[in-house]
Amino acid sequence: MKLNHIALVRLSALGDIVNATIVLQFIRQEYPEMKIDWICEEVFAPLLYEHPLIDQVHTVNLKKIKKEKSLRLLKQTVTKLKNLPKYDLIIDMQGLVKSAIVSRIIGKNIHGYDKNSARESLSSLFYASTSDIPYEISVIKRNTALINDALGLHVNDEMIDAKKPTLPVYEKTSFTQESYxxxxxxxxxxxxxxxxxxxxxxxxxxxxxxxxxxxxxxxxxxxxxxxxxxxxxxxxxxxxxxxxxxxxxxxxxxxxxxxxxxxxxxxxxxxxxxxxxxxxxxxxxxxxxxxxxxxxxxxxxxxxxxxxxxxxxxxxxxxxxxxxxxxx
Missing domain, CATH: 3.40.50.2000 (Glycogen Phosphorylase B;)
Structure with missing residues (x-):
């Protein structure tokens, strides 16, 4: 199947999103014309808004829904997710039930971790295809191995070692001029x-x-x-x-x-x-x-x-x- 538009689902937390951004440059190397969207919790979206390798960032606010127990906000979120583009492939990089449900609302062709390697094994029930990647290995290697399986890439340790910055690079500010x-x-x-x-x-x-x-x-x-x-x-x-x-x-x-x-x-x-x-x-x-x-x-x-x-x-x-x- 030709992949024109994919979605990466990594909702939270800050460090996990940071570590997941490693995959973007390798996807772009193999699929330079493909559109890549990212779905995350609203609070973390500013980390990704200016990322040069992401086409669109879409947000949810599951924490607010849980805290306020708001049925209205839940319905709005489901409607928003259903109205997202029809993706050729959705990759759940989180492996939780909540990220799997979000992925399933967006579409059916989902790739994620299998029941033995997902953080929450029940999440694997929502996927069309899965990867067996030991939970104990480095989170960076888990992220790249998942993308390898989902997209037919061949990211290896040498490529990770030679990576470019994985987040947007910003100019120095007034308080970052000197060495510190x-x-x-x-x-x-x-x-x-x-x-x-x-x-x-x-x-x-x-x-x-x-x-x-x-x-x-x-x-x-x-x-x-x-x-x-x-x-x-x-x-x-x-x-x-x-x-x-x-x-x-x-x-x-x-x-x-x-x-x-x-x-x-x-x-x-x-x-x-x-x-x-x-x-x-x-x-x-x-x-x-x-x-x-x-x-x-x-x-x-x-x-x-x-x-x-x-x-x-x-x-x-x-x-x-x-x-x-x-x-x-």
Whole structure:
């Protein structure tokens, strides 16, 4: 079947969408004339609106529907999805029941993960074709393997290593003119967060201007603590997604927890250190300049222990020394 127009479904979260954008450049290489649409949660759409390899970004607001229990909004969303173009192929890159249902409302020719490799096995019931890709492997390799199967591509490790930036590249802003590092202090779970006291220690040992990125009032308070306890740390301004991309994309180094803004560094080919406690390197694609430092916990990625706070045991000196090596 000739593919003229496809849809990629990756609704959330920020880091997962960042890691999924790797597939775009490889699809374009093989199918330069094909139209590519992306369906995601409304809050993350600004990350993709200016992407040069995406034709249209369509949004849903499932979180709002769930929170407000709004039947009216649900009906509006279903109608909106049914009125999207008739795609030749829909690829569910998320593997959840909610993403599978969204895909099924859009059309019938859906490719996704099979019951053994989907994050939620029931999602596989909605697909016309599936791929068996182990859940335990790197999310980057899962994304490219899924696209390989769905579109007949042959993306390999060498191609991933040689990738171009996977997100839109923005010009420098008023606060990204000088050389600087970035420390991402937030995360979706408390157990994934490196202690603010030790963040300050890392900044002092690194001896380089470091913006502390925050995304909530609690994180802003922690950022202010770090800045008060390190002459090298500066609280980043409130940033929208485009400004965050600009900050990360022009940094000399990014250090952070296992969370979206940290993963942006890999997307932009910027040196980075990702800190792991209850999760592991499956969440990244390690390179010579994108490395992981993790606690001594033995992680079962299929049964994550959200009460594992071992990230606090990582020595700040270890982080600072690795950071200095990367900056060389």
């Amino acid at each position: 590092a970035v420390f991402v202090i937030g995360a979706s779970w408390q157990s994934k967060i490196y202690p603010k006291e030790k963040v300050a220690e890392v900044c002092n040992a690194l001896e380089r201007k470091t913006y502390i990125v925050w995304g909530s009032e609690k994180e802003k308070s922690d950022a202010e603590f770090v800045a008060l306890n390190s002459n090298y740390a500066e609280v980043a301004p409130r940033l929208d997604l485009k400004e965050l991309c600009a900050l990360i994309g022009h940094a000399s180094l990014v250090i952070g927890n296992d969370t979206g803004p940290t993963h942006m560094a890999w997307a932009y080919n910027v040196p980075s250190i990702t800190l792991f406690g209850p999760t592991n390197e499956r969440m990244i694609y390690p390179t010579n300049i994108n490395i992981a430092i993790h606690s001594d916990s033995k992680v079962d990625i299929s049964h994550i222990d959200k009460n594992d706070f071992s990230i606090k045991d990582i020595d700040p000196k270890t982080i600072a020394n690795k950071a200095k090596e990367l900056l060389k």
